[in-house]
Amino acid sequence: MKYAIMSQKDLNKLLETEKEKYSEYLNMNLKYDMTRGKPSVKQLALSDDMMSDRYVGNYKASNGLDCRNYGILEGIPEIRSLFGEIFGVAPEQVIAGGNSSLNIMYDLISAFLLLGTAKDSTPWVKQGEIKFICPVPGYDRHFAITERLGIKMINVNINDDGPDMDVIEELVKNDASIKGMWSVPKYSNPTGVVYSDEVIRRLAKMECAADDFRIIWDDAYSVHMLEGEPAKQLNLIDACKEAGNPDRAIVLASTSKMTYPGAGISAVASSIDNINWFKYVFTIQTIGPNKINQLRHANYFGNYDNVVAHMKKHAEILNPKFKRVIQIFEEELSEADILKWSNPKGGYFISIDTVYNCASEVVAMAKKCGVLFTEAGSTFPYRKDPENKNIRIAPSMPPIEELEVAIRVLCVCVKICSIEKLLDK
């Protein structure tokens, strides 16, 4: 039954029952961490074979270079080819880097500020206030970068097919200080939304007052489906080129959630002009990437099909966890009409929306039981969810038995907060 139409008496009774449950959980000394999208130990073990020294062979890259020595700023040919397949671009449009695509994003935005977006462009620090569009809810670490670097963030709501394009088009047409936009286009963090081809086309061709507008296209989950094959999606780099805005798209990915988080390979793809600019930046910033690790990854995967095959093994481990969370929400809350939850086809998160102004209290209550969720607000710029509704759930790490308990705890907290709100307590 919908809570909103229940009698005060029934609500009070229900509240008492739920509070009893909550007390029990309080006494269980739980210690579950669902704050971050970390792969589980089982998932990590899928790539252990990669540590075999046969994947580094005689240390020679396909072009003959000894990967044990200095050289090749842009990454070894075979890893650029592999990422070229993943991104759907030519290897020449790829720079394969170190272990963190987030690091590349920070470094590029930092370079745009200090050096500009291209040869003879004006550095952003010399252009007054700079703004970025932030689809919300979104990825906290993106927002942390723009906040840290003094870039003003503008929230734009995300719909089922991607960010609200009517709003974005209006914003970027009229404000030349809006220089860029964050995005996780496939299985978005945290909503799981897959941007539609129509949204991608509009992003590629929209008129921007800033002639150096950049879309940071964090394709972190491009092959991270929960079942079947990776979702098909229009290629932003192609779409931008066709629309006459070839330098607008900056596409990133890494193998962090394919092999080992933090010990994988990251890469960036873009137009040749952008890639040349990035090389101009990186050639002074670094001595080049760890080529041994690139060689290991390239040899281990070989090609895109093997990457997808490998990701299906991850899906087999992840999908039951996601399904179980959804199932518990349905069991506990489908009648109540006090919680919305996403049902993603990929990625690492389930996004929930409580009733207005309850999210932080729900997270705090769960924390008292020893069940940690990402801080409420963290899916929004400046950690401020204007409606205090959104909570990001990361089901990947805990074993399924722990996950079940954690989500039951969450449901109790949601119920108690919602009822207290309805009763004006």
Next chain:
Amino acid sequence: MKYAIMSQKDLNKLLETEKEKYSEYLNMNLKYDMTRGKPSVKQLALSDDMMSDRYVGNYKASNGLDCRNYGILEGIPEIRSLFGEIFGVAPEQVIAGGNSSLNIMYDLISAFLLLGTAKDSTPWVKQGEIKFICPVPGYDRHFAITERLGIKMINVNINDDGPDMDVIEELVKNDASIKGMWSVPKYSNPTGVVYSDEVIRRLAKMECAADDFRIIWDDAYSVHMLEGEPAKQLNLIDACKEAGNPDRAIVLASTSKMTYPGAGISAVASSIDNINWFKYVFTIQTIGPNKINQLRHANYFGNYDNVVAHMKKHAEILNPKFKRVIQIFEEELSEADILKWSNPKGGYFISIDTVYNCASEVVAMAKKCGVLFTEAGSTFPYRKDPENKNIRIAPSMPPIEELEVAIRVLCVCVKICSIEKLLDK
């Protein structure tokens, strides 16, 4: 016999002989590259055993963390301890990072520009012109960073015991826009100079108009002796602390020339306040370092004594090359008095000074024979050697037979240029 006091006739005769030799070299189709300080294949092979999977074991760091997953921004405990031993500081004063200490230097200076050097400090981009002191001749990639980031460079000559402290003290006392200084304190690039304890003490205690003056102490060759034990040197971090300037020293190193260049581990050491500030920067910039590679290195070396033992094997390979170069210079040029060469006890370079305004011509002539040396001027800021005298020689990479030919070619070029100069040709 000294060229300067030879008769015109004798010089002309000598010139003819040397030009004949040069013609012979021209026809030999040589192809030697001595531009960069790259370890040889033999040196790389010294570390191949490190690729064995036994050095990553069960992927667990000493604190129990699974190195295959996210976590530990500042590096795993055992690699921080190892670098602590190398730097002579507590592990807490170390951040162990990715594969490039140059990258850390760029990132820190970039952060100083955008965010400042400490909490509540004013970012350097908001402080007008910023300057750095550059001991010359020095490391081209240092100078490239400051040039790229718009920091004005001031040359200060390096003496046998380090940079000219009288000049530096005068400069920093009177100019608050001088915010920092580059340095390679041990077996300096390219001079091989080991900064004396007295120089280090003066650097630590000198009065600076800028209260956020920073010394970038690139201790790239701290254990890279050519024979015996590493040179002992006063610890700059201790000296700065004692002098009441605890945050002045930023010390860096990497295993690039211990294990594999570009696939090693880099680290930075400083005061706890600085380390906390660097963490504040890095926690937004990156997801953390590759901990698998850190674990591999920590397990492979174990402790400082093993590092030194390993470096002695490098020395056994490198020392004969350095000795041979010096020997050829002595054979060819000790009588002539037209060339000065360093005789380093460690590091990767021999530095030579030709007579005034000859270096670029010498390098160009050698290049015509297919023997590549680092471009003349590159050991100075803006690639401008005011006297056009200095050339950096990197003897590490070629086999000794090739090295001999390359240095003979160099000597012929030096002789021809010098004689033509003396004859006003």
